[in-house]
Structures are given as C-alpha cells and as structure tokens.
Amino acid sequence: MASIKDVAAEAGLSVATVSRVLNGHPSVSEDARRRVTAAVERLGYRPNAVARSLRTDRTRTLGLVISDVMNPYFTELARAVEEEARALGYSVIIGNADERPDLQDHHVTTLLDRRIDGLLVSPTDGGSPGMLGAARAGTPMVFVDRWIPGVDVPVVRSDGRGAVRDLVAHLYGLGHRRLAIIAGPAATTTGRERVDAFREALGAYGLPLPEAYIGQGDFQAGSGRLVTEGFLDLAEPPEAVFAADNLMALGALDAIRARGMRVPDDIALAAFDDIPWFVHTDPPVTAIAQPTGELGRAAVRALVDRIGGRTGASVTLPARLVVRRSCGEPAAQEPPSPARRSTP
Amino acid sequence: MASIKDVAAEAGLSVATVSRVLNGHPSVSEDARRRVTAAVERLGYRPNAVARSLRTDRTRTLGLVISDVMNPYFTELARAVEEEARALGYSVIIGNADERPDLQDHHVTTLLDRRIDGLLVSPTDGGSPGMLGAARAGTPMVFVDRWIPGVDVPVVRSDGRGAVRDLVAHLYGLGHRRLAIIAGPAATTTGRERVDAFREALGAYGLPLPEAYIGQGDFQAGSGRLVTEGFLDLAEPPEAVFAADNLMALGALDAIRARGMRVPDDIALAAFDDIPWFVHTDPPVTAIAQPTGELGRAAVRALVDRIGGRTGASVTLPARLVVRRSCGEPAAQEPPSPARRSTP
C-alpha cells in the first residue's frame, strides 16, 4: 500500500509538503497542491490512520460499551450514537458486555489500549476496576442510560418516574390492585430506579409492594420467564406484571403463554422500553418509551465536548407511557364498567 | 500514560528487553522477566496498540460491514462474529450500512484506513467501488449472508432453497393457491435468490408467480407495508404473502392490521429469517430460520484462515422452516377441510 513517501516521490516534493496538502495547511502553493492531489489520485493513496494516530495522539474514535446488543433498545442507541459520531467526524467501536462485568472490563481495556479519544458506557455493574480506573485516569467519558453513583462523569439518561406514575394510574384505573415488578439487577441504576419509581407510584395509591411481588431479573428474557413463573405459582398471584425491560417482558409473555393463560384477561403486562415489535405482539404491549435516539445523540455531543476540553453537561430526558392493550381495554370501550352498564 | 520507555527506566533495562518480555520472547533471563513484570505492575503500563500496529502492520482487528444493525438477524450475526473473533484474539469494528451503498463504502474505506487485518461484508448492493477495490487490492475478505457474483472472495451463507420448498408445500397443503412475495432489492443476492427459490417451488406445484405478486421491497419495514397495501388493492389479492426478511414481514403485519384484516384468516403470512419475537406476534409467524450464529462463526474462521495465508473456503449451511400459525391452523386441527366436514 502506498505511503506518504511514495506520494512525495511521485509528486517530486517532500513528505512535509504532501502532509501539509493533505491536512489543508494554508501555506502551500497552488502548484504543489495540484501536484500532490494528482499523485494521490494516481497512486490511490489513503493516509494510514494508525501512523497518524500515533503521531497526533488522537484516533478520532469513540468507544461504546453497551450492556447487550441483542436488546433492541441498545441497538437503537448504538445506531444513534454511530450516526451522531459520524456527523462529528468520529468512528465508533462497539463493545458488547452481554450484561457481564468481566466482558465489560475486557472491552474497556481493549478500547483504552486502542487509544480511543473517548468512552461511552452503559455500565453493567457497580463499577468494574477497569472502568473506574479509566474514569480516574481522566479518559473523557460519559455514562449513557445507566451510571455509577459517586463517579464524576456526566450522565445522559432518561427519567422514567413520570411515565411509571402514569402507568400505575393506568393500571389502577383498570381495576388492578396487586401489581408486581420484574426488576433489573440491583447493581445497575436502572435496575434500582425502576423499582423505586414503581414503589413510589404505588404508594400514592395506597398500594403496597410486597417482597414477593419484586422478582429479581437480569434484563434477559430467561429471567423474565423464571420470575413470572414464580409470580404465577404464588397463592395470590399478581394481577399485573411490570417488566423493567423489553427482553424480560418477552420472557414473561413466554411464561404466561406456557401456562395457557391470556394477557390481559388473566394477567396484565407492561414493559419499560418500547420497541417496534410491541405493536404486533399478542396482545400489543403497553410500554414506557424512552427517547432513545435523542439519548444517543446527546451522549455523543457531551462526550465530544469533554474531548474538546469543555465540560460536557449531564442530560436527563423524560420517558413517556404508550398505552396499548396488554393491561386491559381502554376505558372508552371497557365493557365491565358499572357506570356504563347502568346508563343504557 | 506510561510508555515502554518508562517501564524500561523503572526496571533498569532497555526497551528491547522490556519488549521481549511483553511478547514472551524466549531469550530473556528470569531476573529480567521479574523486574519487567514488577515495573509494568507498578506503573499500570499497557502497551499502546496503535504503536504496535504501526510497527507490526497488524491490528488484530476485523471489520464487519453489515446491511442493517436494527435488523435482529444482523444483530445476532454481529454478536456471533464478535464472540468468535474474541476467542481467536481479534477485536471487531462494526460498520452499519443501513442498506445504503454510500454508507457501506464509507465504512469500508474507514476500516481500510484503520488497517484492519480482514473484512467481513454483507454487501448492500452489486459492489460499490471501494469494496471492489479492497477485494482487488488483496485485503483478506469474506462475504457473509450476501455476496457479489464474479468477485473471488469466499462466501459464508445459508441456502434457503429447501426451506422455501417446504414453505410452499406447507402453504399449498393449507389450500393457498395465490401466493405472493415481497422481494428484497434486486441488487442483493438474497434479494434475487429468495424470489427464484419461491418461483421454482411454486412451479413444482404448477402454480404461477405473476408479476403483480412480486412486490419490490428494500428489506425495511416501510417497504413491506407499502408492498402489502399494493397486494391488498389488487382485484384478486394473494391468499398468502411471503416476506423476504423479518422487517418487511413486520411492515406487512402493519398494513394488514391497518385494513382491519386478520392473519391467517384473511391472508396468510410467512417470513424469511426467524427471530424471537415471531413467537409472540399476533399470530405467531411461520418463518425460515437460518443458523445465524454458526454462519457468523464460520465466517470469522474463514476470514482468519485467509489472514493466515490459508485458503478460507466458502461455507453453505441449510436453513429450515419453522411452522407457526400465520399461514393457517396445522392440518390436524384444520376446521374448514372438506374431508373432515363430511365425516361427522
């Protein structure tokens, strides 16, 4: 592959001049510029990004470590991140942690070894050594979706509190009183927060959240299935189940179907994170939608700010409830309402 | 960040010796090895992958350019690729082409600039200039899922012909005679092959595939919706629709639901590519499942073979039909069968 030396020889100029042309440096004659461009063209020359990075100490690359690529929420996030990064002249390398702290650490170290300019992380746990090290070492870093308390890094996330309140109101309005949640890992902020928000919203209606109605999941479909089976085995099973992410909702659907039960007649279901498939499941699933794309873009902007030496502020965007049929029929058509039954 | 020089100084040895220890070179004294290891530990030193790559001309990185990350099929492929690559000591950088040739070319050139050791591509089109250039320039390369005829590059893919025959047999057995297909872009091999296989299978039953029953899609949900609307507007709409990928099937479902029609009663639906959500859609969708993970792993192995100078053979794995309810009830319970109706 042709190097800058070959171009210099071909153009009859020094490598310094070639480099200047390549980088749009002002003090280059029009003649030299033309000769270099022609030589580049003839040789099909492309600058070696590796060599350039070594010299400039900048790779124009961002690292993104996400918890689980197979989760459509994170895929969408990754896509938005890559788009915004590309618009700002950066590439992104994605590392998939698969909800495993050891894999997360592997990716963080690999990315750091590659000397990426900045790191976007959605931490799987409370803070693996590699990640905390990176944060302390001053690597430009931004947390997205999840974060680690006590670490001084901007956080770009979405606040589901309001939407969870709306969800509980919706469930309450539909007559459900025994509400359960499939929680995410306690080591993650989103794992804890969603439970807290749910409990708080329940409290506003004077409803309890007994321990038996808090199932411990791991954000994967399998755990959603297991936890739901546990709920169904209870002497007094819940009337509604709220899954803290879309994959666990899929697992819950599996478990409910395996029992020959039906949603929402036998049990209501709602999920955190809205995805295109929820429109077409049987029944369509009521979900809390995050502004995923905007989250990804904001995170990249914050990170690039950090890289550029600016502060890079935290961002919190609201999530919103999207009502479908998995919790019961909307009030307008709700047949067993006493008020309506008496009117005709 | 500490460099090899710092380690050498700390250990009281030359950089050459440090490098030898780091790379497990045999002729190093036990004493030197210990001192270097200790110095590395003390300084928290990690070798700079950029510098190493410049010198050795190997990045231990693979590029993967896929057509669309948001498509669960490709996400699963990407995950398998990363896993196998990691097992073999490689990282992978994913480029998402979003079914756009220009984006595909952007990623190919960016990856080449980064001097990746090998390239895995699922081409979006008939061959963009950058990609063909890479192939000609001798970059180790393997096509996965889709390929470009006439280019001398190993192909790892799945053969759907048998499964498509099974599907047509299934549809025929259920009484469907007017069968339509939502095709992928003609520029892709999978776009063409699936139509060909479908037509061939239809022929075996003496069924035609009229032009009006071949809808031109682009592997995205939107096109599935549009094409299906067109089918539904026909004077004689098809009785069954076969979508050439899962996203177009999603779009088809959208369109059918928007008309207030039901699957499979009003129209049957089947898809190429099986995904977890198809179990829970309304109704569960009959699909052709590819051995996606195995495809990804085989592709990586072939590519690494190529990088190591070996041949790296093409691989073709069979797909299989997974019957669910979207084409009609299984024969055992099929109510409107004349044979059964006469018996009671």
Place this chain on the structure above:
DNA sequence: CCTCCTCGTGGAATCGATTACACGAGGGAT
C-alpha cells in the same frame, strides 16, 4: 589456553505520519 557457541542484553533502525525549525527567494519599505 584458545576458539567457538550460546545466551542475554542493548543500540539503533524502522513503521508512516505530523510539525518545529531552518533556509532561500522575492517583494516592499526605507
């Protein structure tokens, strides 16, 4: 005792770029 290997080590070249510094040519001001 001398020669020849082997072994461990260090010096220095190298990969392909960027960039500080030096230098010569040419133009404007005095």
Place this chain on the structure above:
DNA sequence: ATCCCTCGTGTAATCGATTCCACGAGGAGG
C-alpha cells in the same frame, strides 16, 4: 542598495512500539 518579512519548502525529530545486529560473558570442546 540594504534590510526585513513573508511565503513556500525541505530536513529532521518525534510518537511507541518491534526487531535486526552487535557485543560481552561464560561454558564447552579441542
């Protein structure tokens, strides 16, 4: 005519590793 700038260019140092080559010490063999 002299001086000083500016402009365009080239030389060479540099980034952080790997690796060829040379060298000295020590052991084996003659």
